[in-house]
Amino acid sequence: MTNTSIEPLAVTFTSDRRLVGDDARALRRPPRVSGPQSVHRLRRGVYTRAHEWASADDRTRHLTRMVAVAGTRRDDVVFVGISAAAVWGLPVIGAWPQAVEALAGPRSGVRSKNGVDWHHWSVPDDEIEAVGPWLVTSVARTLSDIARHSPFVSAVAALDHGLKATVTASDGSVHQGAEKEELLDGLRADENARGRARALAAISFADPLAESPGESLSRVQIHRLGFAPPLLQSRVERGDGGSDHPDFEWERAYGEFDGFAKYARPEYTQGRPAAEIVWNEKRREDRLRKHGKAVARWTWEDAWNPPRLRSILLAAGVEQTRRAAFSPDAFGEWVVNA
Known part of the structure; x- marks a missing residue:
């Protein structure tokens, strides 16, 4: 079987440099010339090699931003929406967003900023899974969220893929796909009406026989x-x-x-x-x-x-x-x- 795993780029945290006694200030200084030693700033205190960033595809860049966010938070980060889709290997039609999507919880006062869109959703524990180094919403929950909040064509592409018998995550691991009736039943039982009509349309139209x-x-x-x-x-x-x-x-x-x-x-x-x-x-x-x-x-x-x-x-x-x-x-x- 062909290995279809997609790994994020290697990143450097200035906090790690300081722990071993290195001078982290060199990372923040603009290089005099471009080349292998040039760095790209992902967020405060997190860098990756500029030439690798320049040649990376959008999904790899998104996963790398997720590494940067997870590595600068004191608590575990649960990724949702498009960011969870990146982990599950679900396609996105159009550009991957600059900001990563993470779970803030329904009562949290945290606001979206610094490259993170915090979603104040209520997600049960049984809809959160560990996939490699990531905590993400389940395939079914991720598809349902994308169907509610994404444009119709991008939602259909993700659903067509996620409704197949199996999906291959970014780390190459294989997982069971979702079922259409499972998604439809979940929407009908959900008291939150926001985006429901849009989601029902996308899920009803989806067909896992589409191959790309x-x-x-x-x-x-x-x-x-x-x-x-x-x-x-x-x-x-x-x-x-x-x-x-x-x-x-x-x-x-x-x-x-x-x-x-x-x-x-x-x-x-x-x-x-x-x-x-x-x-x-x-x-x-x-x-x-x-x-x-x-x-x-x-x-x-x-x-x-x-x-x-x-x-x-x-x-x-x-x-x-x-x-x-x-x-x-x-x-x-x-x-x-x-």
Whole structure:
């Protein structure tokens, strides 16, 4: 199995430097030149190497900020929301937030500042778990919170992933995913009405058959554009006794989302060169066309662009069954209608 763990960057605490007699002031002085010794300040008294920070992805940066926060608090920190999602390996569509999200408790007077959004939520002990070095809300509770508070498309991407049989946490450990009915039952029983309608919509729409955040985004856009709902990962028989599984299938067309990960990330490439993957994709598309349907292909850029995705699907013969929820605004940008 491919190791998909994502580790935070190594950090240095000035308090640790002082304990062993080192001069911590050198960390706070701007370096004369850039290079391996340059540091990036995460928060007061916490630093990481600047060149590693510059090349890190957003999720790694978020986890590193969490290390900085946890290491400068006297009490244990329970991470919630997007920060818990980072630990559980749940995807986020859009930018990861600059501030980490942590649990303050319902009666605490602590205020959000210094890179921490403190949430005054009531979370039962049985909804808090230890995952590696982290204390986080459970998969189910994290998904429910994201469904309440995140934009619909990002919530759907996290739910599509978290509703699978298993999820792989940032430390590489494998855990059981949540179940849709469990989330829906929890929302119905919760007396807190804030965000409930939004959460119900996202959870009801979620489908663990979506295999990537790009497919989740595409499905949301397809729905908003008024196209017929597709089948996901349907089974299409091959002449050699095997089967192909297109990302989307309609009455007259198949749909394929082409994300960069398919050609670059180890968990997808399995050691194969990109040229081999491209060739296999072409052969797969040829096999699908033999079933008498068109094949529509699109990328992240297409999925983010409603009129472009609409044109691609219409050209492939996908049927629009209702009025689109998108419309151009005064600046010509397509927006979701209220």
